[in-house]
Amino acid sequence: GEDVEQSLFLSVREGDSSVINCTYTDSSSTYLYWYKQEPGAGLQLLTYIFSNMDMKQDQRLTVLLNKKDKHLSLRIADTQTGDSAIYFCAESLGNTGKLIFGQGTTLQVKP
């Protein structure tokens, strides 16, 4: 079945770049997403990439997609303490909006 895998934890220093990685299994996914969850809150969509794209940049965020290896990454430039959160990778199935989520990567930003 469909599966999305992420590393569980990443720690960086303020001002450094963060790279969060994700692998997925469903090659028919049309969109791939990155969500951010702050403590006690719901999920906030950060960015998404269409499956026929290799890269998408949005201010400090860069998404890279390697379809051959089914690998997605999120790079956060100049990481700030406010970026500390859990980041979820997700893939969509069909056109019903159904999402398969990874287990989340906790990003810790040290001052």
Added chain:
Amino acid sequence: NAGVTQTPKFRILKIGQSMTLQCTQDMNHNYMYWYRQDPGMGLKLIYYSVGAGITDKGEVPNGYNVSRSTTEDFPLRLELAAPSQTSVYFCASSHSGSAYEQYFGPGTRLTVT
């Protein structure tokens, strides 16, 4: 425009009790979803609806029921609560099936003891 609202925010249930988690959206979205998030895990889809009167199962529907009598409301019913249903429940909505438009509510934290 309140977006997606959920009630209650917190609830403790005893084993075997029943309850309904409420979800309302004011964006006139057709698609609505219920997810559960277990500790340290991603979200798993329980049920979804593509419009009033239409619902379908997601990955983990057992122990739950839903209804969609209006566009705005998508309640989730737990019958005979079990400890395995201890989780945080998120409701979401989107205008279409394109998931990049999906908006999440703040969640309901449920404990079953």
